[in-house]
Amino acid sequence: MARVLLAAALLAAPVAAYVSPTPGAGPESARPTAQVQLEPLEFEEQSQSQSVFGVVSAGFGVGALLGWLNSRKQQIASVAAASTIAMVPAANAMVEYENIQFLGGSDKVDINNANIQAYRQFPGMFPTIAGLIGTHGPYKAVSDIYSIPGMEEKFKNTVKKYEANLVCLPANPAYFIDRINNGMYR
Structure with a gap:
């Protein structure tokens, strides 16, 4: 239950968009501004059951991914180790030291x-x-x-x-x- 609530909190958190103001657009600006009338947008309202279903299905998806990763620990570790070894540059050892x-x-x-x-x-x-x-x-x-x-x-x-x-x-x-x-x- 705690995982479902955590997934719901993470996935259902609102995100606000930030729009930066244009330079000189503050109240101290003496430029004339054009009046633009915006029409209100109409949104379809989703029912409560649809949003809960989305959160629950996302939680199951995350759980399934974590379960798959947990069952493949050895393979993932092997691939990570092999890629690390493949990317290591050769040591520049001094072969001939005269002293x-x-x-x-x-x-x-x-x-x-x-x-x-x-x-x-x-x-x-x-x-x-x-x-x-x-x-x-x-x-x-x-x-x-x-x-x-x-x-x-x-x-x-x-x-x-x-x-x-x-x-x-x-x-x-x-x-x-x-x-x-x-x-x-x-």
Whole structure:
């Protein structure tokens, strides 16, 4: 019953048309206006039973449509997923990066582009110091690490031990964004 009343309220709501006034047509206008006489329009009155029947039939139509959609959930979801996948553009991945060895594949680590996991090879640097390096930057030189806010003296001493193993290359957008979490876990 509540659905029928809701459908009746939504479908039987009156809609008023808005006609914008012409510019300068207000009472302050001094233009002469032509007198137009309008004849009253005659409308056929519908009986109460016809309008109620229209509302009820519209409610049944909406209910039937919602029931059909509910029974086809799996098919609709499959079509939506397939169309979404078909519309996704190809990723513009960098295939050849000339400094790939400094991202964790050698004993040298690039402080601007390497993920914090690359610092695991240096005892004492992972996770705290590596996290500080990864959350700040980009750096212009390796010595910029010592000016990180919150870097304690014991951390600076650890970094000094491995300073020869750190390089500072220009930040590459493809790798700089993934310095904290690149989605690779062990």
